[in-house]
Amino acid sequence: MCPHIVSAFDDDLLAVQAKISEMGGLCEELLSNALEAVENRDPKLAEEVILRDKRLDKLEFEVEELTTRIMALRQPMAQDLRVLISCLKMSATLERIGDLAKNIARRAIYLADQRPAKLSASVGRMGQRTLQQLTEVLDAYTSRDTALAVSVWRRDVEVDEIYNSLFREVVTYMMEDPRTIGLGSQFLFIAKNLERIGDHTTHIAEMVYYVVEGEPLGDDRPKGEPVSLDGVGS
Amino acid sequence: MCPHIVSAFDDDLLAVQAKISEMGGLCEELLSNALEAVENRDPKLAEEVILRDKRLDKLEFEVEELTTRIMALRQPMAQDLRVLISCLKMSATLERIGDLAKNIARRAIYLADQRPAKLSASVGRMGQRTLQQLTEVLDAYTSRDTALAVSVWRRDVEVDEIYNSLFREVVTYMMEDPRTIGLGSQFLFIAKNLERIGDHTTHIAEMVYYVVEGEPLGDDRPKGEPVSLDGVGS
Numbered sequence: 001m002c003p004h005i006v007s008a009f010d011d012d013l014l015a016v017q018a019k020i021s022e023m024g025g026l027c028e029e030l031l032s033n034a035l036e037a038v039e040n041r042d043p044k045l046a047e048e049v050i051l052r053d054k055r056l057d058k059l060e061f062e063v064e065e066l067t068t069r070i071m072a073l074r075q076p077m078a079q080d081l082r083v084l085i086s087c088l089k090m091s092a093t094l095e096r097i098g099d100l101a102k103n104i105a106r107r108a109i110y111l112a113d114q115r116p117a118k119l120s121a122s123v124g125r126m127g128q129r130t131l132q133q134l135t136e137v138l139d140a141y142t143s144r145d146t147a148l149a150v151s152v153w154r155r156d157v158e159v160d161e162i163y164n165s166l167f168r169e170v171v172t173y174m175m176e177d178p179r180t181i182g183l184g185s186q187f188l189f190i191a192k193n194l195e196r197i198g199d200h201t202t203h204i205a206e207m208v209y210y211v212v213e214g215e216p217l218g219d220d221r222p223k224g225e226p227v228s229l230d231g232v233g234s
Numbered sequence: 235m236c237p238h239i240v241s242a243f244d245d246d247l248l249a250v251q252a253k254i255s256e257m258g259g260l261c262e263e264l265l266s267n268a269l270e271a272v273e274n275r276d277p278k279l280a281e282e283v284i285l286r287d288k289r290l291d292k293l294e295f296e297v298e299e300l301t302t303r304i305m306a307l308r309q310p311m312a313q314d315l316r317v318l319i320s321c322l323k324m325s326a327t328l329e330r331i332g333d334l335a336k337n338i339a340r341r342a343i344y345l346a347d348q349r350p351a352k353l354s355a356s357v358g359r360m361g362q363r364t365l366q367q368l369t370e371v372l373d374a375y376t377s378r379d380t381a382l383a384v385s386v387w388r389r390d391v392e393v394d395e396i397y398n399s400l401f402r403e404v405v406t407y408m409m410e411d412p413r414t415i416g417l418g419s420q421f422l423f424i425a426k427n428l429e430r431i432g433d434h435t436t437h438i439a440e441m442v443y444y445v446v447e448g449e450p451l452g453d454d455r456p457k458g459e460p461v462s463l464d465g466v467g468s
Binding site for chain 1: 295298301302303305306309310311312315316319322323326401405408409412415416419422423426450
């Protein structure tokens with residue numbers, strides 16, 4: 001194989017990876033800021049998250065353009081194509097995570113006018129756990145660390161469990177004091193957005209595994225118990 | 235250009251498109267059945283939806299394998315690459331729509347034990363509207379009909395508005411009778427899943443436009459009013 005072409009492809013790939021790294025870092029920041037906006041009732045920070053999400057959309061578009069150009073120019077072989085396609089999937093997934101952080105920021109703006117609720121702490125815990133999972137899976141992606149990816153993938157069940165217990169907590173809270181229903185619904189949606197970020201995190205873990213090991217991660221991930229409302233009298 | 239190669243590429247593309255058509259048809263069916271399972275409190279139909287969603291996952295995997303093989307074998311030019319990449323995005327989007335239909339089916343299983351609520355009708359209307367949008371955008375995709383795609387894209391605002399009014403309806407309902415909080419939360423999540431299917435529908439409309447016209451659809455889509463809880467006393 002001609003070394004010139006190989007190195008040109010590697011340079012191209014580095015340019016794509018640089019954009020994806022920027023996307024990953026931005027996702028972490030947006031999620032972290034959105035959670036802070038919820039916790040501190042900070043609508044200004046929330047507005048910033050909403051604005052900065054546009055950069056993610058632009059980066060996803062740029063990754064797609066660049067990837068197509070590389071494929072057309074370099075005519076890469078199957079293995080390199082797989083890497084490029086995984087870049088496309090990665091950037092699409094990160095763009096979605098950004099959208100979910102933006103949704104949380106939107107809820108934060110609504111919550112800014114509300115009196116604090118004890119639910120904040122539970123949602124905050126779920127948020128920090130989700131953020132930690134995201135950070136770790138991005139590290140696994142950067143360092144092609146399948147052991148870390150599998151560990152993140154297995155731990156998603158814990159995020160699901162926190163979500164399920166939070167769901168029951170919110171519903172109980174709303175039943176005890178119907179004036180909190182509006183507020184509680186917002187917390188439910190924030191929790192749901194976090195759960196979806198957790199799902200995307202496991203997708204990234206699966207991608208890391210697939211790219212490195214060449215085979216899918218399998219289907220035996222433990223799933224959290226489905227939401228049950230037993231005992232809340234609904 | 236060698237006609238043999240062109241026609242081989244076209245044959246390959248047809249094979250990919252056939253899988254995507256199967257995915258599109260399956261999505262419509264799963265959503266339609268999930269809505270029926272909610273409306274008729276039919277847990278057996280819901281279980282079927284959950285099982286049949288696996289086929290969508292498998293098809294998405296096959297589309298990716300096939301697309302990579304075509305790219306490696308045929309070394310297509312930029313325009314053909316763009317079409318193949320749009321196939322990858324389309325199959326990923328359809329797989330997600332299937333997941334959302336599966337989530338609705340899961341809620342249907344929970345609802346099967348519940349007494350009927352007047353909310354069913356509103357959710358049913360939103361569901362039928364979402365299904366109709368999905369059917370039309372899949373038609374637009376198959377026939378490369380940008381006018382239809384733009385029309386679907388513009389009408390997503392109506393699904394958002396139905397969602398917002400449903401949200402207020404559910405919250406009011408829960409406040410009037412706290413025993414309905416568990417049930418109401420399930421309806422909120424079904425509506426949220428439908429809204430997300432609506433979002434994916436607009437993504438498909440944007441893809442159709444981009445592939446046919448060669449430029450993005452723009453950013454001026456009217457958005458539904460953000461959820462407001464004014465007047466429900468929260």
